[in-house]
Amino acid sequence: MMKELVIPALLETIYMVSVSTVFSILLGFPLGVLLVITEKGGILEKPMFNRILGGIINVLRSIPFIILMIIVFPISKLLVGKTIGTTATIVPLSIAAAPFVARVMEGSLKETSKGVIESSLSMGATVPQIVFKVLLPESLPSIVSGITLTIINLIGYSAMAGAIGGGGLGNLAIRFGLYSRKTDLMIVSILLIILLVEGIQFLGNKISKSINKK
C-alpha cells in the first residue's frame, strides 16, 4: 500500500519539478538578462523599462502561490487544455518560479566585472555578443548555483500542488500523512523529499565547481 502511493507521488514530483524548471528558466532567463542590461549603467540603459519590469517581477513574486495557481487557470486551459492535474500544475509552477529565476539570474550576471564588459564594448561587440559570449560564460558557475536553488524552491512549491490535483510527495505527506494521521507515510514522503533536495544540491555544487575550474 505504501509503495503504491509513494512511487507515483515521487514520479509526479520529479515530473512537475523538472518540466517547470525548464520552463521557468526559459521564461526567467531572458527577464534576468533584460534586468541587467537595461539598468542604469547597463549596456542597453533603459531605466524606465527597467523599473516597470522590476515592478512586474515583484508583483508576481508577492502573490501567494495557492492564489496564483487559481489566477492562471485560463492560461493553463489555453496551454495544456486542463486546469487541474499534474500536467496543469506545471503552468503555475513555471510562472511562479520565473520571476525568482529572473532575480537569481540578475544577481549572477551582475557578477561579471565592468572592466571585461567595457573592453568588449570598445572592441565593437554587439549587445547579443556581450550577453552570450561575455556575461553568460563569465557567470556560468553562479547561474548553475541559481538553477539549483530554483529546483529546490520548486520542490517546495510543488508541495502545494495538491490543491489543484497535482499530486506529488508534498501532497502525500500533507493529505494522507498529516490530515489522515498516517505518520509512516508522512515520514517516508518527507525523507524522499529530503533525499531529492540533498541530491540536487550535491549535483549542483559539483557542476558549479567543475565549471569554475576552467
Added chain:
Amino acid sequence: MKKTLSIVLILVLVLLVSGCTSKEGDLEKIKIGVSPEPHAKLVELVADDLKKEGIEVETVIFTDYMTPNRALDSGEIDANFFQHEPYLNNQIKEEGLNLVSIGKVHIEPMALYSNKYKSIDELPNGATIGIPNDTVNGGRALLLLEANGLIKLKDGVGVNATELDVVENPKNLKFKALEAAILPITLDDVDGAIINGNYALESGLNPVKDGLIIESGESPYANIVVVRKGEENQEKFQKLLNVLQSEKVKKYIEETYDGAVIPAF
C-alpha cells in the same frame, strides 16, 4: 489567555442579558449558544412558541467553534446548536467533554454537480469526480457517494474515509482530490464534483435545483442540538427540540434559504 478572555466576555454577556430580561419567575430558562446563521434565526423564530410552553430561551451568539462546547461543558450555557455530529465527536475525544446530541435540525447540504450530465445514471464508466482534499469534507463527499450506491467504503472508516478506502466501485469512478473552495471553477475539467453548500451557492449553484445527488437529513453532517450528558431527558430540552423540529421551522427554512439549508427532520 484567549480562552480566559472569551469566557470572561461570555460571562459579561450572559450577565448583561440576564440583567435585562424581565423577572418572570415561573418560566424555565434555557441559555443556548448558537452560530449567527441560520442557528440563531431558527431559535429566535421559535422563542414565542417556547414561552407558551413555559420556557424562556436566551440565545448567546458565538462566532467561533471552540467556545460553545467549552461553555456548555462548564455550565455557562445550557445547550448549544452550531455543529454537526462528527465535529462534536471529535471535540469530545480531543477535549474530553461530557456532551450529547439530542437531535438534528437542519443541514447545509453537500451535493454532486456536473456541467456534463443531468443524473448519476448518465455518469460514464471511469468518470472523474472532484472531491475536497481535506479529511473532513473529503470523507463527507465519499459518504454521499456511498449513500447513493455509487461506491462502497471499507467497513468502519465512516467520516474519516479517503479515496483509498473505496472497496467497491462499479462505475470505476476516478477521484480527483482538490481544494474545496476551487471545486466549482474546475467543473469543466471533471465529469462531476462534490461541493460544499457555501462554495456552491457562491458560484451560483443551488444544491436542491442543480445537485445530481444531495445530502439528506439522514446525513451525519446535519446540525444538532447538544446538551450536557445526563440532562438529555429533561423536559425543557425535549420541548426545545420539538419546536425546532416543527412544521413552522421547516417552512421557514425552505422559504428563506432556497436550498442552502434543508430541514433534517
